[in-house]
């Protein structure tokens with residue numbers, strides 16, 4: 001579904017990702033690595049928010065190395081950034097409705113579905129999103145990505161700040177939309193154990209390079225941890 | 231009651247009304263869409279002068295001259311908008327400020343077209359009966375009211391929410407599939423063209439068009455009014471102008487008997503009070519009188 005070949009990208013003169021190859025099928029793909037390893041940079045690059053310096057990026061067979069980020073949303077990619085992932089001056093409901101521009105079902109039914117999943121934010125539907133707690137903001141950001149009816153979800157540490165109950169709920173939902181709709185998911189996580197519970201494949205980044213790319217069943221925590229100590 | 235509306239009163243009120251319109255349009259540009267337009271006077275002044283030049287130098291019929299002037303401003307703002315749409319705030323500020331300055335200096339130097347400092351005129355009212363000034367004020371008020379109503383409505387539409395989203399987090403809005411550059415450009419061109427339109431309506435109010443009418447003070451006054459009133463609120467421009475420009479250019483000038491030898495002092499005091507008001511507003515109510523008070527996470 002998604003293919004990266006020899007991707008190099010970064011910020012201005014600073015190159016972060018070096019020669020990254022990656023193929024994501026309709027699966028749950030965990031992206032692990034130490035702080036600063038380049039997980040968020042990878043997500044931003046795929047979402048076309050950072051220029052690709054070298055290599056190419058294909059989504060569903062189409063070369064998207066140079067398409068505008070807003071076109072990617074139309075093609076079915078949704079991103080939950082690690083930070084600044086809500087619009088603080090819009091209400092929770094307005095935040096969610098911005099995710100319903102494309103897709104088939106009515107905006108209202110998709111928003112209601114998010115509220116069913118996260119009753120905590122349903123109670124705050126008409127409150128400015130800027131006044132939410134960290135965990136509540138994550139629910140809004142994840143809910144909005146769900147409402148996009150994506151084919152590929154890029155989740156950058158979506159469980160940050162969530163209580164254990166909601167971590168499980170969110171990951172369960174991730175598994176469910178994958179199982180029922182064949183949605184591909186790229187899931188960056190600090191919590192390796194939790195991520196590996198839902199993922200079928202794992203990528204470990206280290207200093208902007210691919211340290212490990214393997215089916216979860218063929219690797220173990222020890223091998224993965226090797227990528228954190230270089 | 232029209233006795234109260236002497237020609238001087240009407241002139242002052244029309245000037246104030248023009249500022250209400252400009253400050254409200256600036257609210258749409260900056261408060262809603264986050265475009266730091268420091269060239270307000272350029273768009274307004276270009277509308278005013280283009281209209282005056284077409285009408286007087288080229289003897290274009292009145293309504294056509296207005297229409298063409300607005301079209302010129304729209305075309306110029308499309309060009310400027312296209313340049314600035316993806317620039318950062320500082321660059322937008324500098325570019326628009328430069329544009330305003332260019333308009334002023336061209337008006338001063340291109341005497342063959344604008345008569346320079348001698349002044350271009352006189353620009354007549356559309357209806358040259360005795361009530362021309364009154365009618366012009368009524369029309370300006372109606373146009374301003376329409377702009378304020380438009381501003382109040384747009385915030386509640388999906389388009390308005392989109393502009394607010396783009397202002398607060400452009401990459402995120404893009405990631406959701408919004409062509410933020412196009413939306414930004416659209417609102418910029420519409421509001422700049424309206425500034426030009428207000429300019430065409432201001433032309434007969436001033437009668438003689440001179441370069442000193444379109445100095446940077448126009449831009450700064452509109453900005454100060456908007457910041458004091460509340461940049462995010464559709465009535466922010468109205469309240470801000472009422473508290474600043476209206477007080478000085480209308481109330482004090484009309485009702486406070488200032489001896490003529492002190493007239494210059496009033497101007498100086500005005501500048502100082504504007505500056506102090508702006509600083510106080512930014513310190514205690516960064517979002518203006520109509521904005522929410524200081525709170526966590528707001529800017």
Ligand SMILES: Nc1ncnc2c1ncn2[C@@H]1O[C@H](COP(=O)(O)OP(=O)(O)OP(=O)(O)O)[C@@H](O)[C@H]1O
Pocket residue numbers: 011014016033034035036037038039040041042082
């Ligand atoms: N905007 C930026 N400008 C310059 N360098 C940046 C920028 N953002 C990130 N970096 C650098 O890129 C490298 C990778 O950062 P990235 O955010 O991708 O790491 P990460 O794996 O997501 O880390 P974390 O687990 O802390 O979220 C870091 O060294 C960081 O300093």
Ligand SMILES: [Mg+2]
Pocket residue numbers: 039040041082156
């Ligand atoms: Mg990160």
